[in-house]
Amino acid sequence: MIIENLSYTCPTDLQEAIxxxxxxxxxxQALAGGTDLIIELNRGSIKADRxxxxxxxxxxxxxxxxGRITIGAAVTFTEIIESPxxxxxxLLLVKACREIGSPxxxxxxxxxxxxxxxxxxxxxxxxxxxxEAEVMIxxxxxxxxxxxxxxxxxxxxxxxxxxxxxQSFEINPLPxxxxxAFERIGRRKSMSIARLSMAALGSLDxxxxxxxxxxxxxxxxxxxxxxxxxxxxxxxxxxxxxxxxTAGQCMAQLYEAASGKRWSAEWKEKAIAAITERALRQxxxxxxxx
Amino acid sequence: MxxxxxxxxxxxSIDAPANITLLNLLREKFGLTGTxxxxxxxxxxxxxxxxxxxxxxxxxxxxPQVNGRSITTIEGIxxxxxxxxxxxxxxxxxxxxxxxxxxxxxVMAGEALLSHTLSPTEDEIRNAIAGNxxxxxxxxxxxxxxxxxxxxxxxxxxxxxxxxxxxx
Numbered sequence: 498m499i500i501e502n503l504s505y506t507c508p509t510d511l512q513e514a515i516x517x518x519x520x521x522x523x524x525x526q527a528l529a530g531g532t533d534l535i536i537e538l539n540r541g542s543i544k545a546d547r548x549x550x551x552x553x554x555x556x557x558x559x560x561x562x563x564g565r566i567t568i569g570a571a572v573t574f575t576e577i578i579e580s581p582x583x584x585x586x587x588l589l590l591v592k593a594c595r596e597i598g599s600p601x602x603x604x605x606x607x608x609x610x611x612x613x614x615x616x617x618x619x620x621x622x623x624x625x626x627x628x629e630a631e632v633m634i635x636x637x638x639x640x641x642x643x644x645x646x647x648x649x650x651x652x653x654x655x656x657x658x659x660x661x662x663x664q665s666f667e668i669n670p671l672p673x674x675x676x677x678a679f680e681r682i683g684r685r686k687s688m689s690i691a692r693l694s695m696a697a698l699g700s701l702d703x704x705x706x707x708x709x710x711x712x713x714x715x716x717x718x719x720x721x722x723x724x725x726x727x728x729x730x731x732x733x734x735x736x737x738x739x740x741x742x743t744a745g746q747c748m749a750q751l752y753e754a755a756s757g758k759r760w761s762a763e764w765k766e767k768a769i770a771a772i773t774e775r776a777l778r779q780x781x782x783x784x785x786x787x
Numbered sequence: 788m789x790x791x792x793x794x795x796x797x798x799x800s801i802d803a804p805a806n807i808t809l810l811n812l813l814r815e816k817f818g819l820t821g822t823x824x825x826x827x828x829x830x831x832x833x834x835x836x837x838x839x840x841x842x843x844x845x846x847x848x849x850x851p852q853v854n855g856r857s858i859t860t861i862e863g864i865x866x867x868x869x870x871x872x873x874x875x876x877x878x879x880x881x882x883x884x885x886x887x888x889x890x891x892x893x894v895m896a897g898e899a900l901l902s903h904t905l906s907p908t909e910d911e912i913r914n915a916i917a918g919n920x921x922x923x924x925x926x927x928x929x930x931x932x933x934x935x936x937x938x939x940x941x942x943x944x945x946x947x948x949x950x951x952x953x954x955x
Contacts (some may be wrong), residue, residue, distance in 0.1 A: 498806075505788060505805035505851045528849070535808065535847045548805070550852060575841070599918020600896065601832060604841045605848070768872050 499538045500545075507550040511557070511635060511664070517549045519637040520659030527551050527662055529571045531608035533614050534599070556664055557609070562782040566670060570609025570663040574621075575600070577608065589677035589698055593624035595683045596694075609663040623648065623696035623715035624679060626723065627686070630668045638660030646722055675700045675709070680753045680772040688742035693717055693768050697776035699731075707731050707781065714748070717769055718755055727753060728771070736781035744777060745770035789860075795863030803850035805812060810834045810845040813860055821861035821891050823919075828905050832919030835892035842899035844918070861891035861902035873938040874898065879933040885923035892919045897933045910932070912926040 508514045518525050526545040528534055529552060537543040551557055556572035556644050560580050563657045566587055568577065577583055595607040596622045597603055597611075611621045612632065625632075625645040632643045645666070647656050657663065671677075681694040694715035702708040710731045712724045727747050734740050749770040756762060791800045794817065803812055810827075813819045813836070818821050825833030827846045834845045837859040866872045871879070874897050884890050893916060900907055900915035907915070913926070921929060 499808075499849075501806055503806040506848060507851070507854070528852075531847050531849070532829055532844075535849065539808075539827065548849065550849075552852075598829075599832065600899065600915060601835055601842050601844045601847075601918040604838075604843050662865075679938060 498541075500541075500703035501700065503538070503545065504547045505550065506547060507553055509553045511554050511662075514549055514551055514554055515635055515637055515660070515662060517547070518662060518671070523547050525549050527611040527613075527680060529557075530573065530602075531607075531610075532602055532606040533610060544728055551662065560779075562591045564672070565685065566668045567762075568608060568666045568668070570665055571607050572609075573604055574598075574603040574608070578603065587628060587668055589628060589679060589696060590621070590668070592679040593620055593681075593694075593696060596620055608666060611656060612645070612648060612666075613657060613663055615651075615655045617652045617719070618692070618694075618716035619649075619721075620681070620694065620715065622721045623694055623713040625666060625668075626721045627677075627698055627711050627713040628668045628671075629711075630666045633664045634658070634661050635664045640664075642667075646720075649721060671698065672700075676780045678776040680776045680779075681715075682768055682772060691756050693765060693772060695769075695772045695776045697780050699777075699780040701736070701781065705735055707734050707736060710780075712773065712776070714752075714769060714773075717752055717765070724748060724751060731777075736777070738778075741777040741781075742770075742772045745773040748773040788851045788854075790851055792853045793853060793857040795859055803853075805849055805851055807850050808846050809836070809848040809850055809853055809858075812850040813845060819860050819862050823888055823891055825892075830918075830920070831889070832887055832892040832896065832916075835895040835919065837895055837899060840899070840902060842896050842918075851868075851898075859898075861880070861894055864894055873939055874901070874933070877932040877936045877939070878929065881928045881935065883924055883928035883932040889919055889921040889923075893921065893929055897936070899934075900933065901937055901940065905937050905944065907933070907937055 501514050506737045523546050525547045528548040528550045536611050557569040559569045567623050577594045578591055608621050611619050630645040632648050634641050634647055634657055643656050675698055677698040679696050682692050696713045699710040700708050712727055727744050730747055731744055749766040752769050753766055788803055790803045813822050822836055823833035825831035829844045829847045835842050836845045839857050878884050896916045896919050912930050
């Protein structure tokens with residue numbers, strides 16, 4: 498049951514929203530998709546006197562390209578998936594967002610909410626980190642930019658200042674010749690929380706050697722980060738099944754070193770090796786699809 | 788908070804408290820109990836409704852959020868005479884309704900899909916109902932019912948187009 502005297506406000510101006518969220522007298526929560534917040538208000542695990550509905554602020558709802566691609570924080574996953582601009586220039590993000598929840602969830606849930614909630618299994622974060630996205634944050638102290646790789650500091654914890662709000666995500670379009678992959682393992686295909694995921698992108702040089710490679714696992718490490726050790730091992734090599742297999746083993750060793758022997762380690766080590774291989778096969782193999 | 792929205796084709800106005808969900812607003816204030824309460828965490832899809840044509844879980848919105856929007860519930864889905872529509876008949880005829888608790892949500896998810904395409908693949912149908920749990924049927928009958936309805940509507944549309952051509 499949601500507390501009885503909860504109030505609701507729906508500003509259409511960004512600065513008004515920031516003022517409401519940073520008002521010290523009232524405990525406010527920003528409401529975007531609500532797919533986490535409403536459940537937590539219902540459960541009583543989040544306390545709020547007021548919700549500030551941020552779904553009617555134009556800056557938070559737009560997708561546009563102006564050199565860089567800007568995606569507003571309150572853009573829904575369905576809007577991301579259906580955007581011709583993003584299908585064309587940020588396919589990795591589109592692929593990751595297709596895997597989220599169900600149609601009902603994707604029609605409500607937003608990328609800003611996904612990142613601000615800072616779940617260690619957030620589906621959009623590996624793709625955002627892989628694309629080297631920057632997060633634009635508004636607060637009463639002004640605007641700050643934080644790389645997507647640095648915004649989450651732990652489960653449920655972010656660098657967003659109190660009363661601050663993610664305004665948008667900024668991504669540089671990939672140069673031509675790059676291919677991308679997003680792999681995910683859940684307990685079932687839909688609705689399940691990712692147990693492991695892998696965002697990858699890469700390109701080959703004129704001699705068919707690996708020129709660029711970025712690998713970002715999800716739900717594996719305490720932070721969302723590029724796995725530079727594995728990437729360095731792959732750079733300059735000719736892609737082969739054997740190379741993909743070695744890269745998978747390398748990823749599994751890093752996972753084991755970081756997580757220790759947990760109950761889930763036995764399958765996760767094998768699984769992280771497998772999805773690393775699969776992602777590399779998609780990026781560098783003959784396999785071609787959208 | 789006073790809100791105005793369109794509910795199943797008619798404008799309505801109501802004083803909506805901020806501490807109830809849209810699901811509760813529909814069931815308790817409007818008496819539209821066809822929308823079912825299930826898990827209340829957005830996993831079962833029993834409370835699915837359409838907002839501006841998009842399927843969402845009504846347990847995941849606060850009542851005031853629908854101000855200015857257009858809502859369709861299961862009570863708004865029927866044939867012009869008020870009886871069950873082709874999708875609803877198809878679900879019954881295919882044995883896709885057993886306990887029936889998931890059915891209103893399945894109809895909403897099915898209608899959302901069919902408003903986009905009348906030639907969905909099986910994969911597209913399964914994706915469209917991926918947010919709706921059914922513990923009776925095993926889904927196969929539901930998928931077939933949606934497939935048949937798509938086929939029926941596609942042929943009906945083709946028939947109408949042909950008739951129009953003949954008239955011209």
